[in-house]
Amino acid sequence: MAALWKTCQQCLRYGFTNASIYTSITAVNVISKRNFKAHWVAPTLRELQRRKVIEEDRGGGPKIFHRSTFLEWNYDAEIFAFSNRLGEKFNDSSLRAALTHKSYIERETARLSDIGVESNLQFQDNEALAQKGGEIMSKFINGYLRAVFTQVPEELIRAMHDFLTSNPTLETVAKHIGLGDLMLCADFPCKTETYVKSFKAVVAALAESSGEERARIFVQDLVVTQLYGQDVNELWNPVDPIGNLTAILKREGKAEPEFRLIRQAGSNSILAVYYVGVYSDKNFISEGAGESLEVAKEMAAREALKKFFHTEDSMRALPFGRQLKNIQSKIAQLENQPNVPLSEWISPKIMSAVH
């Protein structure tokens, strides 16, 4: 009886909710065996399933429970496993503070004061840590991007940084390192902002515990790798590629870009294709294809810009993990030096010749 009451209390405290966005994940049996069951087993299970479906529909979805409501739960062991899983050493107090949210502290103090117990809860929340973590994470990401994409204008660096620090990306990372069960927060199922805040606070806690170097490697290993598989040209495109190309060539002292039709096929049909090449002073720069001449012109200008910035489809693979060992100092150096913006961009060979 006491155990039942305790379980109910825990359920009410950490919350079970009927949420339709979550599907309860059923355990999959690994070894399938042939079973001979009695004739009444299947009809019984079918009826129970029918009633369960009715109850779930009435309640607004299957019930979900926080992992800490289970009997097999040891928060200290989970935290120990969390730091070992990532291969990092955390200060215990920093890590616990990083995982504690203000909403949780407020709820606990309210609950205790409702009961009538005066308490000075020694919890520290993760507001300051999250703020600091967000800043240093941005710094590390910018450093990596500028060290790897040396020829790229600052606008594209900013677009890639915004993609990597966006809420969906950080939420995915946070969920997949196991933060969902460890966070102490009042909302369940946890909101995106809660995950993101916890992750940023964990980064700051790591910087506090093991130093900035380890935090930089952590961000590179977990956040920056989300750039793999992304086409960087889908994240950002210059609005007026032809104008930008003309401006760049003019700044470099080269001739104006000349667009010439290279190939065409099916001009009277729906599947028309035109290949347009960009030439500067009769030197071929790039070509682009499109369904009409204007589209092909714009694509050719875009390809030319991609060639200048070294972001074509055939660009070098991005370095991750151990491949970054040699350029860590360069990354740290470029954290505070933005790349050249698009309005002033000129090819580095010209820039080094001028300077």
Added chain:
Amino acid sequence: MSNSHLFLPSGFIRTPLQNGLGRYIPQLQRITIKFCKSHGGSRGVRDFIESDLMEFAKTNPGTVVYLKPRRHRSPCMVAEYLNGEREYLSCHEFSRDEVYKWLSYMCTRSGIPVMRFRKYQHTDYPTIQGVWNPFTHQAPEINVAEFPHEVLSKPINHGPTATEQLIEIFKKTQLEDPANKPPN
């Protein structure tokens, strides 16, 4: 020999969160072992816990191990992965080695469900030089050529292939040998 009769889902090989690209994170989050302290079906699990479990826990510090002794229940283990998947395995009448084997199997999996791999490799960048289209490698001269053209209308002359060149070299050596032979 088709796969349509299989209920097993199929897919391309993948890993959660680009695991391994930056660092490798072991995907097994926690494992719960339920067993009976006296029943015979749990003997292997009990032996495993007494002898090999500590070593397992030390070599896998990123995994939390929970033990649940429950009377009159057959033994089982439930593995929970970082992506939220759970796997259940009944360990009834397993030997100690079998328990160890299945536990290390659980360790090496990610939580992605078992599926038939369509290919054992996957890439997000299928082409580097660009996909072939009919305009690839076409001479630009065709744009301003008037057909029939004396060069472009003829079949393409690639020159002698390597095989033909080797045959020519061999024939030359054949012709020289009888000339060098001293008359008998």
